[in-house]
Structures are given as structure tokens and as C-alpha cells.
Amino acid sequence: MELTKERFIRDFKDILHERQLIKVADATSVELFQALASTVRKYITPLWLERRNQLIEQQQKTAYYFSIEFLPGRMLETNLLNLGILDTVKEGFAELGVDFEDVKNAEYDMALGNGGLGRLAAAFMDSLATTGYPGFGNGIRYRYGLFKQRIVDGYQVEIPDAWFGSLGNVWETRKDHDIVDVKIFGNVSLHANEKGRIVPLYENSKILRAVPYDVPQIGFGNDTVNNLRLWDVEIPEEHELDYPTIEARRRVQDITAILYPDDSSYEGKELRLIQEYFMTSAGLQTIIKSYLKQGRPLKDIHEKVSVHINDTHPAVAPAEFMRLLMDEYDLEWADAWNATVKTMSYTNHTILSEALEKWDAELFKNVLPRVYQIILEIDNRYVAEMAGRGLDPQVIENTRIVKDNQIHMAHLAIIGGHSINGVAKLHTELLKEDTLRDFYSIYPEKFNNKTNGIIQRRWLQIADQPLSAEIDKLIGKGWRSDIHELRKLLEFKDDPQVLGDFYRVKQEAKARLADFIKESTGAEVSTEAIFDVQVKRLHAYKRQLLNLLHIIKLYWDLKDNPNKDMVPRVFIFGAKAAPGYHFAKSVIKLINEVANLVNKDESLQGKLKVVFLENYRVSLAELIIPAADVSEQISLASKEASGTSNMKFMMTGAITLATLDGANIEIKDEVGDDNIVIFGMDKDQVYKHYARHDYYSRGVYESNPDIRRVVDTFVNGTIPNVREEGSEIYEALITHNDEYFLLEDFHSYVEAQEKIDALYRDKEKWARMSLINIATSDKFTSDDTIEQYAKEIWNLEK
Ligand code: 26Q
Numbered sequence: 001m002e003l004t005k006e007r008f009i010r011d012f013k014d015i016l017h018e019r020q021l022i023k024v025a026d027a028t029s030v031e032l033f034q035a036l037a038s039t040v041r042k043y044i045t046p047l048w049l050e051r052r053n054q055l056i057e058q059q060q061k062t063a064y065y066f067s068i069e070f071l072p073g074r075m076l077e078t079n080l081l082n083l084g085i086l087d088t089v090k091e092g093f094a095e096l097g098v099d100f101e102d103v104k105n106a107e108y109d110m111a112l113g114n115g116g117l118g119r120l121a122a123a124f125m126d127s128l129a130t131t132g133y134p135g136f137g138n139g140i141r142y143r144y145g146l147f148k149q150r151i152v153d154g155y156q157v158e159i160p161d162a163w164f165g166s167l168g169n170v171w172e173t174r175k176d177h178d179i180v181d182v183k184i185f186g187n188v189s190l191h192a193n194e195k196g197r198i199v200p201l202y203e204n205s206k207i208l209r210a211v212p213y214d215v216p217q218i219g220f221g222n223d224t225v226n227n228l229r230l231w232d233v234e235i236p237e238e239h240e241l242d243y244p245t246i247e248a249r250r251r252v253q254d255i256t257a258i259l260y261p262d263d264s265s266y267e268g269k270e271l272r273l274i275q276e277y278f279m280t281s282a283g284l285q286t287i288i289k290s291y292l293k294q295g296r297p298l299k300d301i302h303e304k305v306s307v308h309i310n311d312t313h314p315a316v317a318p319a320e321f322m323r324l325l326m327d328e329y330d331l332e333w334a335d336a337w338n339a340t341v342k343t344m345s346y347t348n349h350t351i352l353s354e355a356l357e358k359w360d361a362e363l364f365k366n367v368l369p370r371v372y373q374i375i376l377e378i379d380n381r382y383v384a385e386m387a388g389r390g391l392d393p394q395v396i397e398n399t400r401i402v403k404d405n406q407i408h409m410a411h412l413a414i415i416g417g418h419s420i421n422g423v424a425k426l427h428t429e430l431l432k433e434d435t436l437r438d439f440y441s442i443y444p445e446k447f448n449n450k451t452n453g454i455i456q457r458r459w460l461q462i463a464d465q466p467l468s469a470e471i472d473k474l475i476g477k478g479w480r481s482d483i484h485e486l487r488k489l490l491e492f493k494d495d496p497q498v499l500g501d502f503y504r505v506k507q508e509a510k511a512r513l514a515d516f517i518k519e520s521t522g523a524e525v526s527t528e529a530i531f532d533v534q535v536k537r538l539h540a541y542k543r544q545l546l547n548l549l550h551i552i553k554l555y556w557d558l559k560d561n562p563n564k565d566m567v568p569r570v571f572i573f574g575a576k577a578a579p580g581y582h583f584a585k586s587v588i589k590l591i592n593e594v595a596n597l598v599n600k601d602e603s604l605q606g607k608l609k610v611v612f613l614e615n616y617r618v619s620l621a622e623l624i625i626p627a628a629d630v631s632e633q634i635s636l637a638s639k640e641a642s643g644t645s646n647m648k649f650m651m652t653g654a655i656t657l658a659t660l661d662g663a664n665i666e667i668k669d670e671v672g673d674d675n676i677v678i679f680g681m682d683k684d685q686v687y688k689h690y691a692r693h694d695y696y697s698r699g700v701y702e703s704n705p706d707i708r709r710v711v712d713t714f715v716n717g718t719i720p721n722v723r724e725e726g727s728e729i730y731e732a733l734i735t736h737n738d739e740y741f742l743l744e745d746f747h748s749y750v751e752a753q754e755k756i757d758a759l760y761r762d763k764e765k766w767a768r769m770s771l772i773n774i775a776t777s778d779k780f781t782s783d784d785t786i787e788q789y790a791k792e793i794w795n796l797e798k
Contacts, residue, residue: 001043001223003085008092012039024096030167032098033076033106036089037170040079044216048225055134059294059304062134063794064287065124066280066317067310069259070139070228071113071146072122073618075171077104077462078455082130082218108163109617110171111145112230114263115537116452116644117349119618120423120782121310123455123644127786129219129226132798135790138283138314140275141172141213141230144258149576149615154592154721158261158579172213172230180285181236182208182278188369200327200370206242208252209234210282220457221481231282232256262578263537264355273359273367280314283307284321288329298325299335302342306794309346309417312357312409318344318416319374327370333377344417345793347450348410350641351427351435352541357409364407375401375412382415391442398438414439414446419793421450424642424663426683450789451666452642453782456483459648463622466505467652467774474498483783489775499767506629506653506770513627517572517611523599525609529568530760533654534632535616535624538575538584541639545587545729546742547571547632550753551594551610552710558604567760570609574616574624583732586725588612593719621645626652629766630756633658634749636740638683640664651777653770655759657752659745663780670776675769677759679752680745689741697738707743 016027016035027035055062072078080086093100113119121137128135147158163169186205193199210231217226233255235243243249255274260267284307291301309315318340325336350356365372379401386396397403401411414420414436420443422428428449432440440447461468461480471479474492479485492498510527517525525531534547551571557564573591577584595610613620631649633640633656640662650656650667658664659680668676681689689695701708711733713719714726733743760766790796 001047001083001085003043003088005088005092005095008039008085008088009096011042012036012092012096015039015042024098029099029102029106032103034167034170036103037076037107040076040083041170041216043083043085044079044218044225047218047223048216048227051225056293059296060134061304061306061794061796062136063128063306063308063790063796064136064138064283065121065128065308065310066138066283066314067118067121068140068276068279068313069113069118069310070121070125070137070230071111071115071118071618072125073109073111073458073622074104074107075110076107078126078458079216079218081457081462082126082220083223084221105619108165109145109619110163110169111161111617112139112142112259114146114259114261116642117263117311120452120644123453123782124786124789125217125226125228126220126455126457127453127782128790129217129224130222131783131786131790132219132222132224133786133790133796135226135786135794135796137217137228137230138279139228139230140256140259140279141232142256142259146259146576146617147261147579151588151592151612151614154589154596156577156585156588160258169213169215171215173215175212175214175229178212178286180210180282180289182210182281182285184208184274184277184367186369188373190373197330200373202370205369207236207239208255208278209236210278210285212282212286229283229286231279233278261576262580264350264352264539264541265578265581266355266357268358268360268363270363270367273364276313277316277320277368277371280317281320281324283314284317284324288324298329299331299339302339305343306345306796307343308789308794309344309413311347311349312413315346315357315409315413316368316371318412319371319378322374322378322416323371340416341418344413345419345421346410346413346417347421347423348427348431348436348641349423351430352639358406359409361402361405361407375407378412378416386442395438395441399442410436411439414443418446419448420446421448421793422641423450423452424666425449425451426638426660426665427641427662430638430683448792450785450793451663451780452644452647453780453785454644454647454651456651456778456781456783458622459625459651464509464626464652466508467502467626470501470505471774483778483781486775486778489771493768493771493775496764499764499771502653502771502774503763503767506627506767509627509652510629513572513623516623517613520613521611523595523609523611525570525611526568526606529570529606529609530629530756531570531572531627532630532632532657532756533572533624533628533649534634535572535574535613535621536643536645538577538581538587540583540732541740542635543740543742544573544575544591546634546745546749547573548587548591548594549710549742549746550749551598551608552713553706553750554608555594555598555604556709556713558607562603562605564607566607567757568607568609570611572611572613572624572628574613574620576616583728586728589725590714590719590722590729593722596721597719621648625649625654628652628654629760630654631656631658633661633664634680635659635661636745637661637681637686639740647777647780650773651780653774655756655766655769655773657756666779670779671769671773675772677752677755679748681741681748686741689744695737695741695744697743698734700738700743701734704743704747707746710746711743
């Protein structure tokens with residue numbers, strides 16, 4: 001949009017005076033933020049309305065992205081950038097004497113997600129608007145987002161995240177006219193109505209009110225505004241007698257109270273099922289209503305609507321859609337099923353078996369009696385159809401939805417939809433060959449890959465402005481709207497001047513992070529050191545512990561030989577552990593105590609520092625990632641579906657130290673073998689161990705004195721205050737046979753780290769690698785990922 005500085009200043013002052021009754025000079029940064037956000041909203045409103053009208057008029061096919069998590073982080077700067085008014089606002093603020101950074105930092109992260117899956121959903125919202133496709137999000141307006149993490153005595157402490165606090169969420173708009181009801185519990189019996197149709201009769205069910213709050217999603221430079229719809233729950237006034245106690249009312253409010261803080265693990269909790277159904281049913285109901293306004297037949301709804309199921313959390317969608325089409329809108333089974341399968345599509349985000357959602361049939365039936373009946377019917381018809389095709393009975397049994405008294409949500413999503421995709425090449429291959437092999441044999445045409453992506457605007461333009469400015473100087477600003485122009489940087493890969501400038505920009509980012517580290521932890525770190533970073537959720541398969549084993553090895557090396565020739569290293573961690581994940585919490589404690597041990601030890605001459613930054617979140621990532629020299633992507637091969645932080649590090653010029661897992665493989669394909677450091681077993685070697693059952697970690701431990709020395713450190717009193725945690729970790733590695741093969745990959749990892757040390761000594765060579773990483777990172781823009789979803793899965797037009 002067009003905006004002059006003068007006009008902005010006037011609008012901003014008006015709103016500040018009107019809303020806060022205060023002058024600029026007296027306002028706090030929170031008040032300034034609120035006023036600025038309100039100003040932005042004012043600018044968005046006409047575009048938002050126009051978009052709505054345009055979509056209604058043109059009757060374009062629309063995709064709805066159903067996700068139990070959305071993790072946008074802060075939205076102010078992205079909104080300004082996408083509207084094309086970021087520079088104007090900054091200039092205006094300079095004139096008003098307001099520090100833009102302070103105001104920006106006053107915004108709370110919107111953290112309605114755990115990690116990769118939620119962050120990807122938020123990225124897709126931005127990319128849908130940016131590419132101009134009609135694509136809307138559908139999720140839950142949690143009152144508490146992902147917990148805030150504090151570290152106390154080295155332990156993780158969780159604090160509730162009351163993210164919209166007392167001020168409310170400035171970006172949202174409540175939409176009373178789109179309120180719908182959602183029914184749960186009770187009994188259902190089937191009766192014939194006057195037309196002879198079988199209809200369900202509900203008794204004693206509970207009725208919930210679903211209230212939508214819409215958050216605008218602004219496209220970059222195209223004045224397009226899409227919608228992220230988040231549902232809140234209320235008690236319908238006309239049913240208030242059903243909730244006669246404070247306890248009963250609270251149970252309703254609980255439905256949207258908190259985001260489950262588990263990542264990659266599943267627990268069969270009733271409340272979680274209600275959350276999933278609540279947002280799915282509410283979303284589908286409004287979708288059908290708005291489709292019907294077009295005056296087209298419901299049985300053709302798939303021509304105008306796509307519903308995407310982000311992991312299995314909304315996978316009740318096919319069954320609920322069937323229920324709505326048949327029970328509420330009188331469609332016959334065959335028409336309803338045809339429309340359902342053509343409407344639904346599903347993304348799988350993990351092959352870890354503990355993450356696959358399976359609901360206990362009794363629990364499911366109790367919460368969703370009618371949907372349960374429909375699932376049984378879908379399952380029966382599936383079995384009959386497959387038997388009719390002469391399919392191997394074992395394959396049918398493996399793939400059916402209801403078995404062993406459990407409902408397999410992934411199976412429902414695959415059978416009830418037309419597309420299933422993985423999130424990186426390797427991941428999709430593993431789904432086809434292994435996890436979902438039987439389904440692949442039945443429906444090969446449903447399987448496809450969509451490698452994840454990231455929003456380059458947030459990670460390069462916003463998070464790394466100095467680097468962006470440097471790039472502008474070399475290749476102009478075209479890359480800011482066409483990321484593929486980044487490849488032009490390759491022309492400069494042998495230009496010592498350019499490489500020197502890139503090196504300097506990285507050092508500046510490191511200096512900013514070093515200041516923050518000093519401020520938040522007290523640790524002093526030198527920017528001459530290699531900044532070696534691992535930030536992501538804490539999980540055994542991601543192997544933060546392998547990183548720690550290497551740190552302990554370096555500690556002993558330096559103790560043995562204080563003059564060891566090594567480039568100083570700062571190991572930086574950021575990670576939240578699921579509150580009930582004991583092992584992960586022990587690893588956090590150990591990292592912190594190793595930090596205490598090494599950071600204070602003068603004999604190490606500052607060559608080794610360890611920093612754990614608390615409360616890792618999107619806004620902290622924006623500070624940390626541009627400052628990394630080394631990106632640790634060290635999951636056991638086959639376990640990390642894709643990873644997305646790996647892409648962010650690459651884009652801001654870190655060198656990836658990685659296993660051949662997830663999207664690391666595709667990063668390697670882009671940068672070439674010389675510009676990445678790969679180590680460890682590949683997926684075939686891992687699978688061989690599984691097949692042969694021949695891994696014996698105690699054997700590795702006993703026959704390798706260096707490994708023994710490192711592992712023994714956990715239990716011999718070297719690390720202070722870790723008696724319990726140390727022995728737990730020791731047990732996991734030695735007694736419980738080291739589930740993620742840390743000891744097997746240890747030597748290869750140490751060698752890779754030595755290679756990093758050697759490479760870093762040649763500054764020019766390092767800077768060249770860094771430049772090549774940046775130049776080829778265009779491959780991972782989520783704008784392209786969304787183009788692929790839109791064309792290949794959803795069949796959208798612009
Ligand atoms: C399920 C049931 C009950 C409670 C919680 C959950 C739950 C919640 C979140 C299960 C899984 C998740 C999150 C999974 C996730 O983030 N997976 C990551 O997805 C990224 C985007 O595709 C990939 O890059 C990562 O590799 C993958 O780990």
C-alpha cells in the first residue's frame with residue numbers, strides 16, 4: 001500500500017491520543033505497540049473487506065488449512081514489511097523520537113504451537129497470502145500458548161503463557177455472525193423420519209458454542225489479506241442450565257484453555273480429543289455454510305473447497321464432514337463420500353510410532369457417539385471394498401481404521417482423503433517403503449512429497465537486516481520479492497572483498513548475540529570463537545546429548561592438554577522439553593551443569609563455553625540464528641521428518657553439521673558436498689541395525705576408552721549436582737542400549753567437528769561456504785512449497 005511518512009505520523013498520533021489518551025513522549029513501549037498495531041489494523045481493514053468480496057464474487061476454490069497449532073511469533077514487523085510500509089514507519093518513528101526496536105520488542109510472541117509443525121502452519125499462512133491463493137487457516141484460540149520456560153538451578157520450570165494478557169490480542173476480530181454450535185457426549189439412536197430417511201436422535205449431549213476470531217494474514221507486496229480463523233468456546237445461553245456449576249462451566253472453558261505442550265508424542269486424553277473435534281467441526285460447519293451461499297449443489301463442494309489435515313490432529317475431519325453432509329444436509333452416502341474424499345488431504349509430519357494418534361474406541365464413542373458410528377461404517381465399507389478387490393487379508397487388517405479397539409487417525413485421513421504427503425524427500429520415501437507401506441501398495445496415486453519451506457522474509461529481511469543490506473549492495477533488491485535471485489550471489493563467491501564483508505556481517509550478528517548472552521546468563525563469550533548452535537525442541541531422537549558428549553570430550557582434551565590447538569568454541573543451546581518428558585528434562589539439567597563446570601574453569605583459557613538460553617521461541621530464534629557459524633542438525637538418520645530450522649540457518653550463512661536425515665539431504669544437494677559437513681550412519685545403516693538387532697551399546701562403551709571416559713563423566717562426580725540425572729543418562733546409554741545410536745555415531749561426529757575446526761581457520765574459505773549456503777537457500781522458500789500444495793494437491797487458481 002501507499003503511505004507517506006506524514007500521513008503515517010498523523011494516523012499514529014490520532015490513534016494514540018484517541019485510544020490511550022496519551023502523548024507520544026509519555027507512552028510506554030507497550031502503549032506505543034498497541035497504537036501502532038491499531039494503526040496497521042486500520043490500514044488492513046479495507047483490504048481485508050475487499051478480499052472477502054472478491055472471493056465471494058469470483059467463487060474461487062479455497063483451501064482451508066486445519067491445524068491444531070499455529071506458531072506465528074510476533075506479527076508487527078512482518079505485517080509492516082508485507083504491507084510495504086516498514087521503512088516508512090521506521091522513518092516516522094525516527095522523526096517522533098521513538099525507538100522502533102523497543103516498540104517491536106513490546107509485542108508478545110503468539111505461540112499457539114510447539115515447534116516445527118506449528119511454525120510451518122504459520123509460514124504457510126504467510127505464503128498463501130503472498131502467492132495470492134485463497135487459503136484460510138483454521139485452529140484454536142488457546143488462552144495459554146506454549147509455556148514460558150525458566151531455568152532455575154539448571155532445571156526447566158514451566159510458567160503459563162498468558163499471551164494476550166489483559167490487553168487482548170490486537171490483531172484479532174471476533175466474528176459473531178459466524179458462530180456455530182458443536183455437540184459432544186450423549187447417546188445417539190437412529191430413527192426413520194417422515195421421509196423414510198434414517199436420522200440420528202441425540203440424547204443428553206452437550207452443546208458448545210464455537211466463536212471465531214479472525215486474524216488477518218497479509219501477503220507480501222500484493223495487498224492481499226487472507227484469514228486465520230481461531231475458535232474459542234463459550235456456553236450457549238439457551239443451554240446454560242446444562243452447565244449449572246462453576247465446575248461444569250470451567251470444564252467447558254478448559255477446551256480452549258491450553259495448548260498441549262507435547263511435541264512428537266501422543267497421549268489419549270479426552271480433553272485433547274474434544275479440542276480436535278471442536279475446531280474441526282466448527283471449521284467444517286462454516287465452510288459448508290459459506291459454500292452454500294454460492295448457490296451450488298452440496299455434492300460438488302470439492303470443486304470449490306479443499307480441506308487440509310495438518311498431521312492427524314484434525315483427522316476426524318472426513319468422518320465429521322460425512323456426518324454434516326448426511327445428517328444435516330441430507331446427502332446420500334455415495335455422494336457424501338465422493339465429495340469427502342475429493343475435499344480432504346493430509347500431511348504426515350513424523351514416522352515416530354509414539355506420535356501416531358490412536359484413540360481408544362470406548363473413549364471415542366463416549367465423546368463422539370455419532371461420529372463413531374460413521375467411522376465404523378467407513379471402516380466396514382473399506383474392508384468390504386478391499387476384500388472385493390481380492391486384497392491380501394493381512395494388508396486389509398493392517399490398514400483398516402478400527403482394530404484392536406483403537407481408532408487409527410492416520411488411516412482415517414488416508415482412506416478419507418485423496419492425498420497424503422510427507423515433508424521431505426527421505427521422509428516421503430520412508431512413508432512409502434516402511435511406515436505406510438501397505439497403504440502405498442493400495443493407493444500409490446495418493447502419495448506425494450512436499451518438502452517444507454520457510455518464510456525468507458522473516459529469516460533474512462527481518463531477522464538479518466545487515467546481511468540483507470549487504471546482499472542488496474551486490475545484486476540489488478530484486479531478491480526481496482523474487483528469492484531465486486539470491487543465486488546471483490554465486491558470481492561473487494571468489495571475490496575476497498565480498499567474502500570479507502560477509503564475514504564482518506556475521507561477526508556483527510555474533511556480537512549482538514554475545515551481548516544478549518552476557519545480559520541473560522552472565523557468560524562472556526568471544527566473537528572470535530565458533531558459534532555452534534543447536535536450537536529446537538528437546539527430544540532424544542534429535543540427539544542434543546550427542547552434542548553434549550562431544551563437549552565433554554573437548555573438556556577432557558583441554559584438561560589433558562591446556563595448549564590443545566583448537567579454535568575457541570561457544571556451544572549454544574535453546575530447547576523446551578515437554579513437561580512430562582523426564583529424559584529430556586534431565587538433558588537440560590546436564591547441559592546447564594556442564595555449562596557451570598566449563599564456563600568457570602580458567603584452565604580452559606576461554607576455549608570452551610557452553611550456553612543454554614532459556615525460553616527458546618520464534619523471537620529468540622530471530623536473534624540466535626543469524627549469529628550461528630555452525631548449525632547442528634544431528635538427529636538419528638530416518639527420525640527427523642524434515643526439520644525447518646536447518647533451512648533458516650542455511651539462509652543466514654551458517655554451515656550445516658548434519659546427518660543424512662530429513663531435509664538435510666536436500667540442503668546437501670543444493671550446496672554440494674564441500675559446503676556442508678556430513679557425518680554418521682545413513683538411514684540404510686540404521687535400518688540394518690534394526691533388522692539384525694545387532695547393536696550393543698555396552699560393547700561399544702567397553703571397547704572404546706575415549707567413549708568410556710566421556711560417558712563415565714556423568715556418574716563420577718566431575719559434573720556438579722547431577723547425581724540423579726547423570727545416572728539416568730548413563731543408564732539410557734549403557735543399560736537401555738542407547739536407543740538413538742549416539743555411541744555408534746560418536747567417532748564420526750568427533751571427526752566432523754574436527755573438520756569444522758580446520759575449515760574455520762581459513763576465514764576466506766569459510767566465508768565462501770557461507771555465501772554458497774545463502775545463495776542456494778532459495779530452494780527452501782515456503783512460497784514455492786505452497787505453490788506445489790496449491791497446484792498438486794488443492795487444485796487452486798490464483
Ligand atoms: C499429539 C497428541 C496429543 C498431544 C500432542 C500431540 C502432538 C503435538 C505436536 C504431536 C506432534 C506434534 C508436533 C510434531 C512436529 O512438530 N513435527 C515436526 O514437523 C516439522 C514440520 O513438518 C518437521 O520439520 C519436523 O521434522 C517434525 O518433527
